[in-house]
Amino acid sequence: MARTTGSDGERTEAAVREAAVNLIARYGYEAMSMRQLAAEVGVQAAALYRYFPTKEDLLFTLMRDHMQGLREAWEHSRPAGADPARRLAAYVRNHIAFHIGRRHATHVSNMELRSLSPDRLTQILRMRTAYEKELRSILRDGAEAGIFSIEDTGLTAMALIQMMTGVIVWFRPGERLSIAEVTETYLSMTMRLVGARMATDTTAPRVPSDAQSML
Amino acid sequence: MARTTGSDGERTEAAVREAAVNLIARYGYEAMSMRQLAAEVGVQAAALYRYFPTKEDLLFTLMRDHMQGLREAWEHSRPAGADPARRLAAYVRNHIAFHIGRRHATHVSNMELRSLSPDRLTQILRMRTAYEKELRSILRDGAEAGIFSIEDTGLTAMALIQMMTGVIVWFRPGERLSIAEVTETYLSMTMRLVGARMATDTTAPRVPSDAQSML
Numbered sequence: 253m254a255r256t257t258g259s260d261g262e263r264t265e266a267a268v269r270e271a272a273v274n275l276i277a278r279y280g281y282e283a284m285s286m287r288q289l290a291a292e293v294g295v296q297a298a299a300l301y302r303y304f305p306t307k308e309d310l311l312f313t314l315m316r317d318h319m320q321g322l323r324e325a326w327e328h329s330r331p332a333g334a335d336p337a338r339r340l341a342a343y344v345r346n347h348i349a350f351h352i353g354r355r356h357a358t359h360v361s362n363m364e365l366r367s368l369s370p371d372r373l374t375q376i377l378r379m380r381t382a383y384e385k386e387l388r389s390i391l392r393d394g395a396e397a398g399i400f401s402i403e404d405t406g407l408t409a410m411a412l413i414q415m416m417t418g419v420i421v422w423f424r425p426g427e428r429l430s431i432a433e434v435t436e437t438y439l440s441m442t443m444r445l446v447g448a449r450m451a452t453d454t455t456a457p458r459v460p461s462d463a464q465s466m467l
Numbered sequence: 468m469a470r471t472t473g474s475d476g477e478r479t480e481a482a483v484r485e486a487a488v489n490l491i492a493r494y495g496y497e498a499m500s501m502r503q504l505a506a507e508v509g510v511q512a513a514a515l516y517r518y519f520p521t522k523e524d525l526l527f528t529l530m531r532d533h534m535q536g537l538r539e540a541w542e543h544s545r546p547a548g549a550d551p552a553r554r555l556a557a558y559v560r561n562h563i564a565f566h567i568g569r570r571h572a573t574h575v576s577n578m579e580l581r582s583l584s585p586d587r588l589t590q591i592l593r594m595r596t597a598y599e600k601e602l603r604s605i606l607r608d609g610a611e612a613g614i615f616s617i618e619d620t621g622l623t624a625m626a627l628i629q630m631m632t633g634v635i636v637w638f639r640p641g642e643r644l645s646i647a648e649v650t651e652t653y654l655s656m657t658m659r660l661v662g663a664r665m666a667t668d669t670t671a672p673r674v675p676s677d678a679q680s681m682l
Contacts, residue, residue: 278581280495363578366493403652407644411656414633415626422625429622437618441626445660 265303267293269317272310277356281311281364311364312372318354318361319379325350326386336394337448343387344442347416348435355420362417384409391446401447412442480518482508484532487525492571496526496579526579527587533569533576534594540565541601551609552663558602559657562631563650570635577632599624606661616662627657 258266271292275284286307290297304310329346331338351358365373387409394400402408416438423434473481486507490499501522505512519525544561546553566573580588602624609615617623631653638649 279497282494282498403655404644407649407652408656410633410637411630411653414636415630418625418629418633421629429619434622437622438626440618441623441660444662445656447659 261303264293264295264299268295268300268303268310269314273314273356273360276311276314276364277359281307281360281367308367308369308372311360311367312376314357315361315364315368315376316379318357319376319383321354322347322350323379323383326383330386334393336390336397336399337443339390340387340394340400340442340446340448341439343390344412344416344439345435347413348419348438349431351417351420352423352431352434358417358420384413387412394446394448399449401449408446412445415441476518479508479510479514483510483515483518483525484529488529488571488575491526491529491579492574496522496575496582523582523584523587526575526582527591529572530576530579530583530591531594533572534591534598536569537562537565538594538598541598545601549608551605551612551614552658554605555602555609555615555657555661555663556654558605559627559631559654560650562628563634563653564646566632566635567638567646567649573632573635599628602627609661609663614664616664623661627660630656 268289272284272289275289275292284307286300287297290300293300300310304313326343326346329342331342333339361376365376368376388405391400391402391405391408395402395405419434419438423429423431425431429437483504487499487504490504490507499522501515502512505515508515515525519528541558541561544557546557548554576591580591583591603620606615606617606620606623610617610620634649634653638644638646640646644652
């Protein structure tokens, strides 16, 4: 997502980040050199170090900004009310929309934790835990209100997050299903998985399941 | 999983595979050199090429054997009968047991597809598709028999596989939950996700399916 406005420095930094995400997603962080990255962006290697003094600074910045972006997207889409089913639906929609638009950055964030220094790994894991805690809190509130039936809040949160993030592995725009269709199907699966007992926003009756099966 | 029996050659080959899985999981395939791998195993680099003429031969062998192992494990655990709920339960149990015991190999198989040549990528993807097709077939049979309610067989299969494989990301033996507890919880979540109308291993009556649908 290179910016088209801003100073030359900002444009260069954005171009470096974008190229880094793509190179790391393609070859892995350890295999990418700063020299290769500079060549990709069309600058001298020395210029990169103005923005990112070390290669690990660059990786950390990419991961931190990814998690901050996810957190901010959730702050904006979180419903005002306390209804657990509505909050869960908003969480699912935001999670899928955010990740489906950032396949490479998600890939990098999930796969390259191994390359962070211990301090920085801790920082990123804290951000992830805070985000996952929001989901656990929704699940727990729903279970306590008798709206959801779940065996284990922590396991259910991990299962849902991995199921949803997994969309980036197989989803390609322009194929059989639109993002909206995928999202609504994942939302239905999520609501059944948590044993949800109330309807939030159905308008049409459900299509019989055998009519939708595709194989 | 180095073998303790077999010829010297077999033992060396097993040691090479095990070291390769660990190095690739740690640094990524592109970053691992055959020289580094030879040093890790304690042999000359030239000796490696006796077993694996190219680095990609090694990667392909690891991935092919992983998928063959998964396929064989499923052949052995697949129930004789046709009951979709029992077949689904067996699929879930086998999938989790297989992957939880092979965290690094699973990681390599999922992350390094990008480094295979087109022909070999096609071979591995065919093996994966065949395995996933088994799940789609169980889901379709269950939907047709009115036992499951699912919107989309393909999406449900992907969602379940990613949810289950995701266990390897967070599960560590010896922590809060045993493998058996994790597996049973994932099985309950799976059965609700597919809207299963029969209990396989619950004692409490199920919530009526219309009360489970919420959208």
